[in-house]
Every structure is written in structure tokens, then in C-alpha cells.
Amino acid sequence: MLRSCLLTTFVGTAASLVATTSGLLLGSFHSHQTASPSRRTNTIMRAKSNSNNGKDKAVIDLQLHTIRQSPAETLASLSEACNTLGVESFDVYGDYQSNPQQSYLRQFESEVARCFGKDDAVFCLSGGVAQSIALMIHANSHSTAINDSSDVRAFACHPTSHLLLHEDDAYSELLGMEALITGSTMDFDIDNFKQNGCYGMAPMMLSDVKDILSSDNNDTLTTYPNQKSITCNDISALMLELPHREIGGKLTPWDEVQSMSALCKEKGVKLHCDGARIFEASAGYGHEALAQTAEPFDSVYISFYKGVGAVSGAMLLGDSEFIAEARIWLRRFGGNLYSVLPYAVSSWDGFRKNCRDDVFVERRRKLARVIDVLNADSHVQSIVQFDPAVPQTSMIHGYLKASLDDCKRALLTVEQSTGIRVLMRLNKVNDDESSFGCRFEWSVGTSNVLIDDGHFIKGWQEFSRVLDGIVSG
Structure with missing residues (x-):
């Protein structure tokens, strides 16, 4: 684990950090939110679905690793951060x-x-x-x-x-x-x-x-x-x-x-x-x-x-x-x-x-647990090859053994039936000699680290079943 090197620095601001229970939502697309698990889980499960005729729908997004925030929320949070950090004047x-x-x-x-x-x-x-x-x-x-x-x-x-x-x-x-x-x-x-x-x-x-x-x-x-x-x-x-x-x-x-x-x-x-x-x-x-x-x-x-x-x-x-x-x-x-x-x-x-002791360690452990189960599932392994096979960090790449169009169809079907968005960002593989049709990057961060492991397993198992049916015709 990473030993906290900020302990002495934090002493003066610990009270204010603890008091900020809602977290400081920073980044135009990111959040460092540190609220309770239930509150945070509800936050990450809210996304605009690409289906359902454009209506808002609760979606569990397995690939989204940061909590998205609006520009207005981001700018408002910067003011809170200045107060918490004691920033009282501009740098020049x-x-x-x-x-x-x-x-x-x-x-x-x-x-x-x-x-x-x-x-x-x-x-x-x-x-x-x-x-x-x-x-x-x-x-x-x-x-x-x-x-x-x-x-x-x-x-x-x-x-x-x-x-x-x-x-x-x-x-x-x-x-x-x-x-x-x-x-x-x-x-x-x-x-x-x-x-x-x-x-x-x-x-x-x-x-x-x-x-x-x-x-x-x-x-x-x-x-x-x-x-x-x-x-x-x-x-x-x-x-x-x-x-x-x-x-x-x-x-x-x-x-x-x-x-x-x-x-x-x-x-x-x-x-x-x-x-x-x-x-x-x-x-x-x-x-x-x-x-x-x-x-x-x-x-x-x-x-x-x-x-x-x-x-x-x-x-x-x-x-x-x-x-x-x-x-x-x-x-x-x-x-x-x-x-x-x-x-x-x-x-x-x-x-x-x-950069606390457990944050990035837990992200790595989370991904390792999920990948371990997926690697043991023969149906999942029939559609995807992870690289590396065992995660070394909180990131991994995946290569799917089907065309980009077929994968997108299967992913949409799974999202509509289960409310789980397994993947959203895919890149086509253009190598005719490759057995792979598309690829993706999967990182664990502030958002998807909060999702129960079972949702990952269910989503991937359903995705493999639906994709196999599409490819088999």
C-alpha cells in the first residue's frame, strides 16, 4: 500500500476535509467525491442512456471511471476547494x-x-x-x-x-x-x-x-x-x-x-x-x-x-x-x-x-477480482482476450473476437434488458489477419470502483451470451 506522505500536511486541514462530506466535485468531467458509498453509488448509476428514445434512464456504466459533472458544478466546487486548501490569492x-x-x-x-x-x-x-x-x-x-x-x-x-x-x-x-x-x-x-x-x-x-x-x-x-x-x-x-x-x-x-x-x-x-x-x-x-x-x-x-x-x-x-x-x-x-x-x-x-494509502490499491484489487472471475468463465473467454491476462495495475486492455458492429448491437441489447452498460468506447481493429474485430481500454477509477462486482460479472456474462447469438446468426 501507498504510505500517506501527506500526513503532516493534512493535520491543519483535516477538520475541514472531514466536514466536507459531499466531496469537492472537480474536473469538467471528473469528480473526487468522497461521500458515503450509497450516495456515491446512486451518483454513478445515473447516466443518459443512448436507448429508450433518448429519455433519461438509470444505467450502471461499467467502463466509466470518473464521475461526470457539469461545468457549473465544476466551477462552483473550485471555490469550495480554495477555502479548504487555504488559497486566498492568485499565483502570478x-x-x-x-x-x-x-x-x-x-x-x-x-x-x-x-x-x-x-x-x-x-x-x-x-x-x-x-x-x-x-x-x-x-x-x-x-x-x-x-x-x-x-x-x-x-x-x-x-x-x-x-x-x-x-x-x-x-x-x-x-x-x-x-x-x-x-x-x-x-x-x-x-x-x-x-x-x-x-x-x-x-x-x-x-x-x-x-x-x-x-x-x-x-x-x-x-x-x-x-x-x-x-x-x-x-x-x-x-x-x-x-x-x-x-x-x-x-x-x-x-x-x-x-x-x-x-x-x-x-x-x-x-x-x-x-x-x-x-x-x-x-x-x-x-x-x-x-x-x-x-x-x-x-x-x-x-x-x-x-x-x-x-x-x-x-x-x-x-x-x-x-x-x-x-x-x-x-x-x-x-x-x-x-x-x-x-x-x-x-x-x-x-x-x-x-493519494491516500488505499485508493489506487483498491482500484487495482477491484479490477483483479473481476478479471479473475471473467477469465474463469468459458463463455466470456470465447469473446474477449484481456491484455495482460492478469491486471498489473488498475487498467487493462481488451480485444473482442467479433466485429465492431456486432459488438455494438450486443452491448445495446444488454443495456436495454439489464440496465448495465458493459462498454461504451470501442475502437475498430482494421487488421484483416487479426482474429479481433475491436478493442477497448478499461480503467477503474472514482466511479466504477463503487459498482458491486456482481454487476460486472452479470453484464459480461450477458454480453457474451448475446454476442454469441448474433455472431452465430
């Missing part, structure tokens, strides 16, 4: 010249840094900005350290890195950097990954890293996207995502993470953590503290709008020198806004509410 351009006693934003940054065992942290509006800053700083530092005159600045990452699949090559177009893809050959196909998923792919392993960092200095490595020839000396940073989102929340074995860290230090390469879901990863590893998960890394990015449920927000963590430079780069990237108060307050409140 990041409050760079202030200390934690003078600035709520610097207090928030300092609190998170302590929890992760790092010297300092800087709040950013997006992970794209945060990780671009990290790559730029590490590349500059690397070039200076080795007196490098090479015209190629490179970092290494897994084939499913967010930077490769979802950021339109920002690292190349904006930073002038190249990616060295671990464990891959030059048949790397981004479009195939995006359309068809990455079923069965392994997380980054120590052997992958050794292949590139332990290569002879004269060995030629080929980069993406411009197929440039480099040596291991040109690699400034290794980016490790914990967990790997595109492959169902799989984790690199912890002993291998530690060995990667040692190898990177030996080779003069910075180890950066793409920790968009690091809270889920820490629970998956069974770590007692977030600092334990962050310890092997030179820099860490965390997200507040995913498992923590904020409107938006991210943070970059590292040593004091690194963060001082990150603040300069944040301004250069245009991310140093006049004020980030709505996003920072939402993030801070979500961080305090969700």
Missing part, C-alpha cells in the same frame, strides 16, 4: 520569486516534491510541455558533459511511447530531436499501433536497454522518424513509462527498473519517468511510498487529470538545478501563464483526496 506567472509560505502554488509544488522524494517540482498545464522540457534539459546537459559536436540529439523510448503515437512528432518538429525505439526494428508502424492496438507487446525490459546502451561506441543505431545513424553516445535520455498505457498498464519488473537506472548512470544517460499514471504504477508494484517509485529516476512527470481527476494539470519533478532550468524553459515554451489557479487548485485538491 508561476510565483517564481515566492516561497511556499508566500504562494499556494509553490506550496503545492513543494508538497508533491516531498511526496516523491525529489528536491523540487514545477506545475505545467500539460504533459506534452512537461516532457518536452525534460528532454530539452537532458539533451543540453548531455551535449555539454561530453563536449558533443554531433548534429543528432536523441532519446530512447518504448515503441508505444505517447511521444511517438499522440504528439505529432513534437520532439522532432519543435525540439529537433530523434527517437531511438527500444526493442524494435525499422518496420515500426505508428498507424498500425494506433488503429489495431499492441496486443501481446511486452513493456520495456532491461535487455532492450542493454542492446542500445551497452553497444560498442562504433555500432550504428538508427533513429525515428528521420532514420539517422547514431551511436549510443548520442543518447541523452531514456524515457520509461510507468505503467505502459498502450499495452494495458503493463509494468517493467521493478528490479529491472533499478538495473536500468544503474546502467544509465554508468553511461551518462538520464533516466526520465513518463509517470502519467505513476500512482497506478506505485500501487501495482506494492510500494509503500511514492518516493520509492520515483527514486531511480533523474526526472519524473506526473499527471493530475487522469487517476487524480483534475480539470487539467501536470508536474515535472527533479533536483533543484533541473527544476530551476525547467522554469526557464516553461516560459520559453509559452507555458508560464499569468495564472494557472483553476487548474492548480483542481490538481492539488485531487492529489490530496486520491
